[in-house]
Amino acid sequence: MNQDLKVFNTITRTKESFEPLHPPFVGMYVCGPTVYNFVHLGNCRTFTCFDIIYRYLTHIGYKVRYVRNITDVGHLENDADEGEDKIAKKAKLENLEPMEVVQRYTNNFHMVMAQLNNLPPSIEPQATGHIVEQIEMARKIMDNGFAYEVNGSIYFDVRKYNVHHQYGKLSGRVLDELIAGTRELDGQGEKRNPEDFALWKKAAPEHIMRWHSPWGEGFPGWHLECSVMSQKYLGQQFDIHGGGMDLKFPHHECEIAQSVGYCGQEPVKYWLHTNMLTVNGARMSKSAGNGILPHELFTGNHPLLEQAYSPMTFRYALLQTHYRSTMDISNDALKAARKGYTKVINGLRIAKKMHYVPQPNITINNNLVEEINQIIADIYKGMNDDFNTAIALSALLNLLKKINAIHNGQILSASIDEATFQKMIQTYIAFTEEVFGLREEPRTDIDQVMNVLLGVYREAKLNKDFGMVDTLRAQFKTLGIVVKDMKDRIEWAYEE
RNA sequence: GGUCACGUGGCCGAGUGGCUAGGCAGAGGUCUGCAAAACCUUUUACAGCGGUUCGAAUCCGCUCGUGACCUCCA
Numbered sequence: 001m002n003q004d005l006k007v008f009n010t011i012t013r014t015k016e017s018f019e020p021l022h023p024p025f026v027g028m029y030v031c032g033p034t035v036y037n038f039v040h041l042g043n044c045r046t047f048t049c050f051d052i053i054y055r056y057l058t059h060i061g062y063k064v065r066y067v068r069n070i071t072d073v074g075h076l077e078n079d080a081d082e083g084e085d086k087i088a089k090k091a092k093l094e095n096l097e098p099m100e101v102v103q104r105y106t107n108n109f110h111m112v113m114a115q116l117n118n119l120p121p122s123i124e125p126q127a128t129g130h131i132v133e134q135i136e137m138a139r140k141i142m143d144n145g146f147a148y149e150v151n152g153s154i155y156f157d158v159r160k161y162n163v164h165h166q167y168g169k170l171s172g173r174v175l176d177e178l179i180a181g182t183r184e185l186d187g188q189g190e191k192r193n194p195e196d197f198a199l200w201k202k203a204a205p206e207h208i209m210r211w212h213s214p215w216g217e218g219f220p221g222w223h224l225e226c227s228v229m230s231q232k233y234l235g236q237q238f239d240i241h242g243g244g245m246d247l248k249f250p251h252h253e254c255e256i257a258q259s260v261g262y263c264g265q266e267p268v269k270y271w272l273h274t275n276m277l278t279v280n281g282a283r284m285s286k287s288a289g290n291g292i293l294p295h296e297l298f299t300g301n302h303p304l305l306e307q308a309y310s311p312m313t314f315r316y317a318l319l320q321t322h323y324r325s326t327m328d329i330s331n332d333a334l335k336a337a338r339k340g341y342t343k344v345i346n347g348l349r350i351a352k353k354m355h356y357v358p359q360p361n362i363t364i365n366n367n368l369v370e371e372i373n374q375i376i377a378d379i380y381k382g383m384n385d386d387f388n389t390a391i392a393l394s395a396l397l398n399l400l401k402k403i404n405a406i407h408n409g410q411i412l413s414a415s416i417d418e419a420t421f422q423k424m425i426q427t428y429i430a431f432t433e434e435v436f437g438l439r440e441e442p443r444t445d446i447d448q449v450m451n452v453l454l455g456v457y458r459e460a461k462l463n464k465d466f467g468m469v470d471t472l473r474a475q476f477k478t479l480g481i482v483v484k485d486m487k488d489r490i491e492w493a494y495e496e
Numbered sequence: 497g498g499u500c501a502c503g504u505g506g507c508c509g510a511g512u513g514g515c516u517a518g519g520c521a522g523a524g525g526u527c528u529g530c531a532a533a534a535c536c537u538u539u540u541a542c543a544g545c546g547g548u549u550c551g552a553a554u555c556c557g558c559u560c561g562u563g564a565c566c567u568c569c570a
Contacts, residue, residue: 034569275564283564285570326501326502330507333508397519410526
């Protein structure tokens with residue numbers, strides 16, 4: 001809160017000072033996944049970027065309520081009337097209950113988020129859990145004259161809305177140009193105009209996901225859930241709404257229209273949009289089929305990948321890029337990220353064990369103190385400039401150089417004052433772990449390490465160096481491990 | 497076709513009027529039983545052509561190239 005944070009607001013296309021509506025509280029809504037398939041790395045990029053934003057806002061003292069939804073109904077294959085619900089389609093395809101599909105991919109999503117060390121949001125509402133509220137909002141929008149009913153479906157009347165409001169202001173579109181550029185799609189017969197969008201859709205007889213409504217059995221439109229759930233948990237106006245750039249139009253545009261149509265107020269103060277992850281220069285997308293899945297990255301089991309890359313390697317690669325820039329995934333970039341990540345984590349292990357050693361006869365090097373304080377300031381400066389993690393990370397690496405130099409004895413800790421020393425260590429640890437969300441990934445398991453140690457043990461036995469043998473046994477015992485000398489081999493077990 | 501981005505050194509990727517981003521790779525050095533790490537130093541830039549300016553990678557124009565959105569997608 002004591003930081004001069006600036007954020008790039010999509011709707012004004014400028015960097016603005018971040019001033020929450022009700023400090024110290026911050027309401028942040030991020031469009032979550034539609035759980036009809038595995039999330040791919042592009043999806044992961046967005047959620048990880050917002051995780052870091054969430055972490056930084058928290059770090060600088062805000063009380064953030066972070067809402068990220070699960071879309072489990074209403075997301076159609078296309079905009080035509082016969083467009084199938086994505087969940088329902090998958091359910092039919094795999095012969096599952098729709099909620100089985102939802103559960104399966106929600107579980108996968110949560111697992112991947114945990115692997116990437118993304119914190120869970122404060123609230124993770126599901127669209128199907130808010131059908132009543134969605135019906136209510138659709139009804140109110142219709143009462144207010146911004147929607148109409150046709151054959152049990154409710155559509156938002158974009159042209160009517162546009163008379164006194166500006167549909168397209170977020171994505172920089174003008175309705176007349178949109179209309180001029182629209183191709184006539186088949187199956188839009190029910191809508192008055194092609195740019196109208198569904199708030200509620202009548203369920204065809206074969207449609208398996210359906211709820212009662214004043215207009216008969218049906219299901220909610222995709223855009224409506226976000227308006228409903230953000231408003232329910234964050235209020236009619238809240239601070240941050242995030243999502244991928246591809247959601248700007250039409251999804252977020254429609255959200256604005258719905259909220260205004262519902263209560264006359266625009267819902268969001270700051271719109272934040274993350275850029276796309278690309279593969280060979282082309283956007284990663286489910287429909288293009290060029291998506292790389294997290295487990296494919298983590299195992300290296302993908303034609304484009306030369307090797308496996310860990311979740312933290314990927315997270316580090318994300319940190320090196322600003323969230324509003326496109327990022328291309330490549331083996332070279334990932335390999336470089338892996339090394340950089342390792343460097344940071346080795347530094348973390350050092351920093352956690354480092355102590356200040358006072359030496360009265362050493363004079364304080366004021367230039368060094370100033371340099372270190374400047375680097376710390378640069379880390380915050382980077383993050384305060386629209387969450388520029390690339391800048392902040394580069395400064396963090398500069399800080400790491402000082403930490404390593406002290407650790408190696410190339411710089412004496414006594415040559416800086418203790419307060420600066422502590423600040424240096426704490427800043428390094430806090431940014432690495434709390435803000436950037438990097439953590440140590442064990443590369444070996446205990447068996448591999450024990451094999452090496454038991455080799456030493458075996459050697460000592462062969463040499464009849466029973467002093468060493470006893471010492472090893474005793475040390476293992478303090479760790480809760482017993483060494484078992486079998487007839488023809490040596491094993492270990494946890495002490496009972 | 498409309499709208500909007502982008503083009504930075506071997507690679508990735510910040511910056512956006514004057515001041516070394518950073519990482520990976522390369523070179524040299526310190527350290528070192530070997531090796532690694534670490535630290536120090538260092539080479540290679542701003543697509544092209546014009547213009548504005550005392551000064552431009554940074555602003556403006558044009559050209560070329562790439563991409564995104566306009567239809568579901570984070």
